[in-house]
Amino acid sequence: MIVTVTPNTALDVTYTVDGLRPGDVHRAREVRYRAGGKGVNVARVLHALGADVRAVLTAGGATGAAVEEDLAAAKIPVDVVPIGGETRRTTTVLADDGSVTLLNEPGPRLADGEWQAFAAAVRARKPDVLVCSGSLPPGAGGYAELFGDAPSILDTSGEALLAGLAGRPSVVKPNADELREVTGLRDPVSAAAELRKAGAEAVVVSLGPEGLLAVTGSGTWHAAPSTVLRGNTTGAGDAAVAALALGLSRGEAWPDILRRAVALSGAAVLGPLAGDVDLAHYQAEQGLVAVRVRPD
Numbered sequence: 001m002i003v004t005v006t007p008n009t010a011l012d013v014t015y016t017v018d019g020l021r022p023g024d025v026h027r028a029r030e031v032r033y034r035a036g037g038k039g040v041n042v043a044r045v046l047h048a049l050g051a052d053v054r055a056v057l058t059a060g061g062a063t064g065a066a067v068e069e070d071l072a073a074a075k076i077p078v079d080v081v082p083i084g085g086e087t088r089r090t091t092t093v094l095a096d097d098g099s100v101t102l103l104n105e106p107g108p109r110l111a112d113g114e115w116q117a118f119a120a121a122v123r124a125r126k127p128d129v130l131v132c133s134g135s136l137p138p139g140a141g142g143y144a145e146l147f148g149d150a151p152s153i154l155d156t157s158g159e160a161l162l163a164g165l166a167g168r169p170s171v172v173k174p175n176a177d178e179l180r181e182v183t184g185l186r187d188p189v190s191a192a193a194e195l196r197k198a199g200a201e202a203v204v205v206s207l208g209p210e211g212l213l214a215v216t217g218s219g220t221w222h223a224a225p226s227t228v229l230r231g232n233t234t235g236a237g238d239a240a241v242a243a244l245a246l247g248l249s250r251g252e253a254w255p256d257i258l259r260r261a262v263a264l265s266g267a268a269v270l271g272p273l274a275g276d277v278d279l280a281h282y283q284a285e286q287g288l289v290a291v292r293v294r295p296d
Contacts, residue, residue, distance in 0.1 A: 002046055002245045003127035005146060006039030006057040007118055008107040008137040010090045011067050014232075014273055020095045034273050035070040036090060038133035038155060041238035042245065044275035045264065047076050051246055054079060056122050058137075060108060061086035079125070081118045084111050088137075092274075098230050110139035122146050129153070129249045131241060132169075136160045143167060151248040154200075155241050158182065165199035170248060173241055175206040188213055189220060189294070202254075204244060204261070206237050211262050211289075214254055219293060223258035225266050226288035235274030240265040259289040 012035070015028040043055035054077040059067050064087035071078050085108020093101040110118075119141065122130070132143040133155040143154055144167030154161065154169040157178040165172070172195055176188055185191035192203035192215035202216035211224035240261040247257030263285035270278035 001125065001127055002051060002053045002129045002131065002249055003122065003125045004039035004043040004046075004053065004055045004131040004133060004245075005122055005143075006037040006055060006134055007110075007115075007140050008088065008135045009035070009037040009040060009057045009059055009064070009067055010088050010105070010107075011063045011070075012036030012090050012092065012274060014092045014094065016094045018096050020093055020099060020101055026093075032273060033066065033070070034275065035067040035074075036274060038238050038241075039131060040067075040071070040076075041235050041275040042131050042133055042242045043076055043078075044074065045235075045239050045242035045268070045277055046246065047074070048277055048279070049242070049246065051242075051249075053077065054125060056118070056125065057081070058083045058110075058114070058118060059087050060084060063087040063089060079121050081114070081121050083108065083114050085109060085137075092232070092234055094232055100233055102234065104135075107135065107137035110137055115139060115141050119145055123148070126150075129245045131245050132156070132164065133238065133241060143169075153241055153244055153248070155237070162198070165195065168199045168201065171202045171204055171244055172200040173204045173206065173237070173244065175237060176208070179203075179205055189215060204240070204258075206240060206265075208233075212240065212258055212265075213294075214258055216254055218254065220295070221254055221258055221291055222294050223255075223262045223289055223291045225262050226285060226290070229266050229269045231269040232272065232274070233269055235268045235271065235276065236265045238274065239268035239277055255291045258291050259286050262289045 046053040060083035088105035143164040147167035243261035267277040267282035
């Protein structure tokens, strides 16, 4: 079983507008609501692919109840750890020019004992692959506490990423900006090598429309999509993490994992909401992704 971890769950609110103009009044053409947070998005993608997955998440207040209702309707297996605070909302604004604007709330502070209950719920599942995704709410411990003997993926940023390296995750998946922020290095290969020295077994870097860079103990690869897609990019990184988790669970070789990750990431760009994937594009694109070895 793949277990995804979302300590800072959210209700995602997505507005579609003609254009986004600072200081102006906007009328949304469409408003959509969905349970979110990065780990929830990863679980949604894996569920769509038919994988054995369970999401462990927090939920509190009326917003948390809406999150639980949405996940139940989607039939995604979950373990919900109740919290006293109100689950946060995240807001995405999609404009017709292709721009995507995000507003992310910090999330409620966890009370004494809530992080310990959450960590216990994660450990109780004894996953085959553990995926720790997203920001940590105030009052939370660190992701390193959750890692055990199973293969693990860490997808977060800033101090949470650096602290998580102490748990020696199997894969760390920053984007290029997040990688530069924590290392101070502009060259992604050199920066990824620093994260490996600090505890990560492998580093997979999201390069946006240029695909993925993987720096691992067995080699370095760059995987590029066959075409640049326009759409909602908010769930693309989470779809890539879903592919990484599936590949780790199957013991696949890195080039095969990266082909799936790039194809699935593109399929997420074509989906209307984070966690959606265009399965037809995913199936077609896997054979078109170019994977090349890069010198270390």
